[in-house]
Amino acid sequence: MNTNVMTETAGDIVAENKPVTADTIAEQNADAYETVGNAFCDQAKMSMRNVNVFYDEKQAIYDVNLDIGTNEVVAMIGPSGCGKSTFLRCLNRMNDTIDICRVEGQFYLEDQDINDKKMDVVPLRARVGMVFQKPNPFPKSIYDNVAYGPRIHGLADRRSDLDEIVENSLQKAGLWAEVKDRLHQPGTGLSGGQQQRLCIARTIAVSPEVILMDEPCSALDPIATAKIEELIDELSQNYTIAIVTHSMQQAARVSHRTAYFHLGKLIEVNETEKVFTNPDHELTEAYITGRFG
Amino acid sequence: MNTNVMTETAGDIVAENKPVTADTIAEQNADAYETVGNAFCDQAKMSMRNVNVFYDEKQAIYDVNLDIGTNEVVAMIGPSGCGKSTFLRCLNRMNDTIDICRVEGQFYLEDQDINDKKMDVVPLRARVGMVFQKPNPFPKSIYDNVAYGPRIHGLADRRSDLDEIVENSLQKAGLWAEVKDRLHQPGTGLSGGQQQRLCIARTIAVSPEVILMDEPCSALDPIATAKIEELIDELSQNYTIAIVTHSMQQAARVSHRTAYFHLGKLIEVNETEKVFTNPDHELTEAYITGRFG
Amino acid sequence: MDKLNIDRHISQQYNSALDDLKKEFLEMGGVVEKQIIDAVQSVAEADVDTAQKVLTTEQDVDAREMAIDDLCTQIIARRQPTASDLRLVMSVSKSTRDLERIGDEASKIAKMAIAISESDDVPHGFSELRNLGRQVHDVVDMTLTAFARYDVDLAVEVVSKDKVIDREYDTAMRELITYMMEDPRNISRSMNVIWALRALERIGDHASNISEQIIYLVKGLDVRHQSADEMVQQLNQE
Amino acid sequence: MDKLNIDRHISQQYNSALDDLKKEFLEMGGVVEKQIIDAVQSVAEADVDTAQKVLTTEQDVDAREMAIDDLCTQIIARRQPTASDLRLVMSVSKSTRDLERIGDEASKIAKMAIAISESDDVPHGFSELRNLGRQVHDVVDMTLTAFARYDVDLAVEVVSKDKVIDREYDTAMRELITYMMEDPRNISRSMNVIWALRALERIGDHASNISEQIIYLVKGLDVRHQSADEMVQQLNQE
Amino acid sequence: MSVSSLFVLIILGVVAAFYFSRTRSLNLARGLGGIKNLHSLPVYYGIQAALWCALPCILLLCVWTIFDDAIIRSMVVQYLPAEQQNLPKAEQALLLSSIENLANGVNLSNAGQFQDIADRINSLRSISNMALTVLLFCAIIATGAWGWFKVKPQYRARNGVERVFMLSLLGCSTLAIFTTVGIVFSVLFESIRFFNIVPVHEFVLGTQWSPQLSIREDQVGSSGAFGAVPLFTGTLLISTIAMIVAVPTGLMTAIYLSEYASSRVRLVVKPLLEILAGIPTVVYGFFAALTIAPMIKSGLHGLGFDLAFLGVSFGPLEVSGESALAAGLVMGVMIIPFVSSLSDDVINAVPQSLRDGAYGLGSTQSETMKNVIFPAALPGIVGAILLAVSRAIGETMIVVMAVGTAARLTFNPLESVTTVTVQMTTLLIGDHEFDSAKTLAAFALGLVLFIITLGLNFFALRIVKKYREQYD
């Protein structure tokens, strides 16, 4: 329902005076379209080409092409239900866990097509880690939370190696100082913001190359959010990050490039400064200035 | 834990170079303090005096004094756990449902002290309605959701009166156009934003004088949020509104006055413009500019 | 037609805040424009009353400037504007300063008018002054129209017209200097005319500045410190 | 000590963005200050090279102005600043225009220096020029210091000093006009000195504007269009 | 070796395979610079090898032990004297088992003359055992070694282990289907045979139930009436009484506990009531028969007497010692916690936000309950009640103990009735001919009962689903 309303206004903006009906929208959807701005990179860490995603019969993503550069933070924004999460979850095959979800297209992580059916998702997910909307520490100690990934992937042969990995990861997640005296207390006893940083530490512990984040701050208060954003900024020194967020302000704050999705289409990708001061596409403009609906 | 961190920095800001320890904070807490700015109104709809709230032994609100003017929107902001919700829930005695909660102080709704033990909460809550964080429509039809309040309170003598109340309330909540053709479909089938507007319509239907809102947009996406904010603005023509929000931007957008809570104390109340351009208290400034933690 | 869709926000309050901002700005523009007309007229007709009126209006203009700036700050604090909204706020915040300066310059002219009126005879350069005054007023008018309509072409035209004004100012200046050299007794009076001319020239510059802001507002391009040709070129590239 | 706690945000990026903004602004101030010194020197010593240098620097200043404005817009778009942060951004955004104008005026002086240097003899009013130049430079320097330190008292002092400069300018002007009337052949050369003096006076005004912004930044009070006394009074009220 | 020691042998082999393969993978890892360079963690290589070893060996052991007796049997048949070889199959089997008993050292049926064959069986058995032992030994070593050799850095051990894991889980989950199939098959054939003797319509519509005790097969059907209607009315009567007791009490209890009672009260009362659900039905039956039924009897006698005394023209009420009322009441009490616990869960599952919503509008607690929570919880409650009903219908022991076997077509709760389950037990208990109509009738009753409860549960699930679709 909401979507309908949005579509209407979106239509309004595109073809200003012409009243837009459901039909024309459907037409639009069927049409090929072109992403404006600058969806490609020279030094792409991940490249997605001609991505189409279906839930059963329903298409959720239409022909998306996007590169994510090395050590870049790409934010994905767009109205609710536009397919941001779906797209993000393609990047480490988390959509495999949804039976009815069918993913088409090429996803290159460096040179490897990860959407290959023969691809083993276990090592893939060790390379492309994910942080979720709600902080979800395992009901184990802080130490075990961080050590879990290295353990299942056999990253540490000795206990001391593991200790080191844990410490390093917590350091990088900016949590070490706060938890070093209580590593063996439960991770669920931390505050929301700390839990989310713990989840990030857990992800870092398997040394991923790319970190995906699906609305990582939506369950947090402003202060915890600010800390996570700060952390994302620090992480972007070493990791490639793709972040989905509902908060345009957050996208503006943390990302280098911003991708705007609309009804499953990638409408615009541009440098964040550009998107938030002078976007190329009317839909992007309408969304970020609050003119939808 | 988070609170500790915040407290530290907050302390820093108050007494700039002096290192602040937990002790001095505790001292501060014990001290009497004064709310800066402008906590009182000429035309107060509700007046709270010397409010102290305890959860068992733990004090959650310290000696708060505040007026809410007629047809005014007062926003309450502050770090997580500072007692915003607790305070708000005192205003229609929703804290009665929590066994361990003990509320002291005077709460005047016009001339009546609503914290009186003899006060009947049923008519009180008809006068002071509440909208919650997560949209919580009853599992009934849209019509029945809105008609529920009028029915239990016997506000409509005839079916046609009820119809009128329902239509009016939905109109005022800006939902009529979207639902008028499906009044008898379940309210739970609406989108999140529509559900929240339905909840507002449900509250309006009993013609309350004051509407309390506890983070009414935190479960919604930006577009739905914008609509609710717009609605709050329209409602403020006829209703007195107190809104708790985590989003400083939201407080800035919707409210006439903003109250800043910190560790159970009401630090500052001021015109919203003033709070967001030139607050009087350092803590307020630190919070709204993101300098905590 | 409102290309920037200022009235299309979900929030009516936001719409009306931006709308107010624009209206206030244009109103201030109107006041300032009137000041120019009055000032030029007061000089031309040695009309002390009109000049006095211009001087009193000055305070109104100052107050308006402060009000608009306050409005801009509030919109930024309360609405976190982005993209075109942000550009609108920023360019209004910049342009309001120009309008205020235009008002100042008009006051200066009015002051000259009072000074000149104290002597009896008509100094040289009055015709140039009147001529330039008309042109400058045109330019300011065009600027305000361009702003009201978000009309980039008109804004570019303002910038090129300002060059013409500058040239005319130079000519007038040279003539006046020649005249002063011819008749040194008149120097002090001529100086007044010079200051008035100078003020008119500055008004043209300010109008040009505002036009640059209009281009920024509509196109998102910062075209300051460029010639009109460069500007047109850059706009065409888009 | 940084009263505004610009470096206390949770976000390091935000800290550094605001810090950059301030640094860029002060740097630009430094460049402009140098321009003033050079310009005054070039006039005093008829030093064409220095004057030329001032003119070339002009482009740098323009670029800096645009860069700072861009930074302001970006901070607003990305960080949604409030309270002191917002005031910082807004006042920098306003003041950068003043700095740029100061640069412009300096260039004007430099142009005069070139024009004057083409004739051989030293026109009247040089000493006044040099004197005023020194004072104006002092004022600009004070302004930048006040900004760097968020020093309201210093800013108020700037405003009152500007009144002194205005008086001195008036005196110098009257003298020059007298001189022109005495020796009409020199009018055209004297006019150059007049423009230079005028430019110095404007620089003082701009410095005063910046100081007003500093007061706004630190205290949140809009003290524009007020006399220094009124200002002090209002500040004391707080 | 005995089967159990062979089994121990296999386990030892499996453990060894696990250990050595894991060690091998660890050694490989050391060579490659860390475990992370192996495809799977060492433990998976171990498990993979262990599975490789365990599955074939256990299969071998099972197949061998299942078939060796049959094979030996077929081998010894040829040593029987000619006349025994020509015996009918059944008699031959009997003979063979007595010979086997002889071989086991038990001479029950004087099969002494076949001592040599028994010896032969014993020797064949020891040969078979030897062979099995040797074979298994080889198999353990071979499969273990095979598993060990398969340990390579790139070998996808984890994937293999996970496949086996998944398949075994799948196997377990299909057991439910086999059970249902088993139930249907176990009652269906017997029922068909019964319906061959007693026509279906007679069974379903007949109002006389008096299964004749029949000893011999040729008597079947000659007498006795198999009209099941009284059984079903009896069942219905008792279940109705039970539900009348249980549903209101259970529901109100659940409501009070979840909405009104303080947490301390709930902490005490809930487990106390749940005790009622945990008590075995024999206990209830005992209670019903020895306490409640006499109480009702004396109580109502007294009542009847009193009424007569007051001049009302009632005779003393005729109360049977085994009344449907006693069983129904006790069954109702038994079912109370069934209804209350399930409803309590459902009511508690209604999100607090709905309550807050209602209170926020100024509802009283009972209004909140009646108008908001109850409708929201209704599907769950209906489900709970239907489950309780099917429990009541299927309940056996209470009725067996407290209600007679007199099949009476009545709705008077003070009379003795009988139920389907009671009849099933009485028909089957004791050692009757497996083929008599009486026994078969029990299966037919079982089939009908199964169909009824199936229908009821299907209905319950449908209701729950339908409402859930509407409200979730």
Next chain:
Amino acid sequence: MTDKPLKTIDRVNRTLGKRHRAEKRFRLYGMLSIGFGLLCVLFLFTNIIGKGLNGFTYHFLELQVELDRETLEITDITNENQILAANYSGVVKRSVYEFFEAQGRKNKASARKLIATEGTGYILQGRLKENAEDLVDTQTTVWALVDDKVDFYLKRLGDPGEPGKHEFNEQQLQWIHEAVEAGKLKRKINWAFFNAGDSAHSEEAGIRGAVMGSFYLLLVTFCLSFPIGVSAAIYLEEYAPKNKWTDLIEVNINNLAAVPSIIFGLLGLAIFLAFFGLPRSTPLVGGFVLSLMTLPTIIISSRAAIKAVPPSIRQAAYGLGASKMQVTLHHVLPLAMPGMLTGTIIGLAQALGESAPLLMIGMAAFIPEIPAGVTDPATALPMQIFQWFRNADAGFNEKASAAILILLVFLIIMNALAVWARRRLERRW
């Protein structure tokens, strides 16, 4: 609207009294219901305990018994067969006659009837089996079991109507009361009840066989149903694709949970006994049947427990690159374990009290031996209760009550176990 429109709050106040009264009524109904439920519990328990405690005690008569060879008919003390077959009732009878100083056939018969001579004989037999050499030809004291009628009578002495009194003649009554007054006839705990198997005589019947039977039953049931149930639950929750097949399984399980237990008895009868030919009355078959019966309970509760594991935990593990099996074994299972265990224990408790299906597979047979393994014929506690209940002998009814107490103790222990397991495993993070 009426001529004078009412303010909202006035309208609210108009009906307020009525609403508050309705509230009070509603609350009252709730309290009544709970009261009724608690009353039932109280009644049931006092009743059962009151009746059951009697079953644990019995009346014994202190007898001096002369164990002479002749009466015992033992010639060779070292011959075990002779000791086993000795005439113990003879010596007991003689002692009884002596004790009551009974003379004459009629009196002797009356005296004899007061004592369970055979039962007492078994006690003597037990003693001699251990140490024949020292005891033979000596006098020994034995607490002889009285006849169950005597026990019945004595236990109900105070009751109105003096139940059981009519069984005795004057002489017998006199003897009994004399013995009681002399402190020779005493009520003592009947240890035999705990140690013996079933018997045709109520005074000798014990619960041991049924307890062991139930134990083996539960063992088999647990070993089968727990792993299978948990596996099935894991498959259905974690692995199963949503298709017709899994829908079928699901519907099946839900249905099986509500199929009357007696039908499972039919299944056992037809499949395990008739088709597979497994031995009747054994805990093995009983365990099979009860496993099938408890499986749905276990599967459903395990599934609920698995469902209660927040999906976010799974997502987190998947996101780190854990495989499905790792996610299941490392995260889901440990978190669901308390729920699964409680479900299992509750299911087992049900199985423990279950009787109808066992009836069908012949576990109601009279089995005096104590089972030594899962393939020995056995009975189970509820079956024993049922049988004793059906026995017309009043002594057996008392035993049934006692057995019920034992069963309840078992159940309470198991439920406590469930609570304990839950507390123990459920880590409150």
